[in-house]
Amino acid sequence: MKNQRNFSFLLVSIILLLTVFSPTPTTADNDIKLTIYTYDSLLADPGYDFIGNFSEFAGIDRDEIRLVLLSDSGSVLSRAVLEKNSPQADVLIGIDNAMVHTARANDVLTAYESPNLEFLREGLVEGLAPDHLLTPYDYGVISLWYDKNRFEGFEDFTISDLLDSDIQKQVILQDPRMSSPGLGFMLWTLAELGFDTESGDPTDEWKEFWIDINDDILLTNSWGDAINLFFTPEADRSIMVSYTSSPAYGACLFGDYSTESVISSVSDEMKGWFQIEGLGLVKDAPNQNMGKKFIDWFVSEELQSQIYQNQWMYPARDNIEIPACYSDSTLSPDEIEAYNPMITPNHIENHLNLWLDEWEFYWTYDGDDLPNTDQIISAHVSFIGLIILALIPKIYKKRKSW
């Protein structure tokens, strides 16, 4: 009897515990007037409270805005795709000119033409999404950003300089499957080392490049992870894939000019991959009107003036004055020739999956030279054959015993 009482007591306690520990959302779903998905480093350093400022602008409570921060822009898009049939988000921020095709193919965004488009820098809308699935809010040029105190620097840099294993041991790269600067870097290497414009097949030089560097370069999931390591002395990594605007971070905030960025120098011309980031309205979003209002505000002067010194990129809006610390520390984007025309939106749309597959293969490849496909197949066929051969006597023995 006592045992049964104990048992009942245990059961009641568990149910009580469940009730007590049952976590409840802070704000009821019905009270949410806007849901935003973005990556965690957006306007984060030193930090601009875009939620608080937008809530004031829109006249809503900040608790009525749900901000979902994900580790990278790839996660933003994949989350939206997984929820496509029952959208939770109203606005996605951080999809760039390389990822827009995936968004388009998965039909997660709806076109919206903001009245503020006329104030944006020429070419950005066309470079990102002429069909207005995304509205550009900033842009930058992918570069290698390094600390001059720990690394002596490059002279007339080209991608092939990374084949030096001492340099590789200093470099942090982001996973192109997850991170937009990582993908931008991969496109930079494709533009420089080449690919077949018809089939999309990268050149052997490109393949050998990734085989050569895959041992010593450190790969992180996101730009945020990379910058954490860049500023951790124990990690001993002084070069990371970032943007030409990144040196302005130290220069503007701390008067520190010890970092520099580098892009390709080909025939006395600076060449680089331009990344244009945009925000878009989710198809069938629950709060379409508030989403549109947010997009308009995001390309307004109020927010765009915060891009330089919180996002450390160039604002999409044309009339924002560039801080002096930028001019002193960064390469001007106007002096850089874009690689983008070499890899057209059409190429990206048709070949991006192939390029990522190839990248994954060569990044994970163990050998020193380009693999011979026949050798791989025959090795695996022999391996499976050996297993079958080993099993035959067992099966035969079993059948006999049956």
Next chain:
Amino acid sequence: MGKRLGRLIGVFPLSFILFFYMVPVFYLLIRSISFESLNRTLSLRVLPNVIYFTIYQAVMTTIVCVVIGTIFGYILARSNIYFNKTLSAAIIVPFLMPPISMIIGFVVLFGSNGLIVQILGLSQPLFSVFRNPLAIIMAHSLYNIPLVTRLVCNSFQTESLAHHEVADTFSKSRLTKLKLITIPHIRSTVMASALLTFLYSFNSFAIVLLLGQVRYQTIEVLIYSRVALLLDFQTAFALSLLQIIFNTIFIIIYLFITRRQQEIVSFTYFVPRYTIWKRVGSTLIMILFVIVLWSPIIATLHQFIYLFTTATEGEQLRLVSGAYLNVLGTSPIRVILNSIFLGFSTALLAVFLSLSIMFAIPRGKSYEAFSSYFLILPMVTSTVTLGVAILISYGFWRLFTQNIWIFLLVSHCLAALPFTSRALLNAWRELSSKLLEVANIYSNSNIKILKDVVFPLLKSAILVSFLFAFAISLGEFGTSFLIARGEWVTLAVAIGRLFTTQSSLLPTFFALLLSLVSFLVFFIIERFAQLELKI
């Protein structure tokens, strides 16, 4: 229990498995069998390497575990060591730790600023923890050696005394006895434990995802990256199909071996005699072995104490503040509450379903055999595959997308069900039929029989199932990492998300918390009943 009532109760678990397992997996299979997805998958350049590495690391882990596990299982069983029960219990603890805690412990132990580097005063680690197949095999081995040791030890302990006495009569050498008695006796257990180790390593997700860092991937990690990173569902479906085929083959072989194993158990056991020095020596070896197996847990504890005591007050406060909101999506307190809530809910649901299964299945060998195959089904699909299947089948339902905890609860419950149902079915099988018949004679009320006869006798099995399900839910990583969102982040998912950041205090704290809870759960289970390690 009346037949009709039994069938009625059986509707619950059957509907649950049908709705949340069979339908999603069937739907996934249908979608994977298309020319387009098979063609796309087979043309994946990385696929042969991934299959090769999946098998390679699983085979290597199995070899390491079987060799080391058999040697130490032998010492534990045969050397008549001191503190036998305590050491035997201590050996299995690391196996019950969630893999994600093991990874934190492994990195803290062998990493560039790890405990080994500090103790030995090295300038660089013994080996690279990341992007190194050796590290993955070591982590898997540290995790699985306890399982093999314990299972093989049990087998050594049940070796027949009579066989040895007969052999002694004919003055057979130790080698002949080993060949004719010991090896045939332990063979099926060694094979079963090897298969279990292979199965766990083959389906390993967290260890390979976090230590392999893209460079080394298993099929499981490839499925995850296809779905979560590349949105390439077609390939993920086909890869899931491949995974299911592999797992089905392994599990059928495993069940075949374990069924044979049950038939050859004897009841008088062989216990050799040892001198006191041999006993002391063997005990010391076993203590050292336990320390090695526990080293990731010890390193985590050491790291947490070091980080906490050297942290500023502000850094300490961050453990309970919202400072990690960006990475976690919620506060650390909420993460802990989520885990407790899901743990208890999973345990309640899994025990309820397992009890329903128990009452619904008529007592009889053929039914039990069928049920053991049926209940093991969720193990055929890996956790990531299951997550993909549930997402694509029910992801469009607003009820689920707005209440993601339902998905989490269901997936945790499916992971726990094979273990909880087996524990309860075994206890139910051991209940005497005659006792139930007598109870039926004296009482017409099923509820009274349940309350006064069945539940008191099954109490410890229910408790074990409850705690085991709780522990499984707490450590579940694969499905949760794929589908957790918003505020519904669990401890295991939080560690995964924090793993690549430079903040180590919070992940170490979470890992330690998981380890402590698992240890507590194990301690209570061992106190009340014998832990069932097999599936």
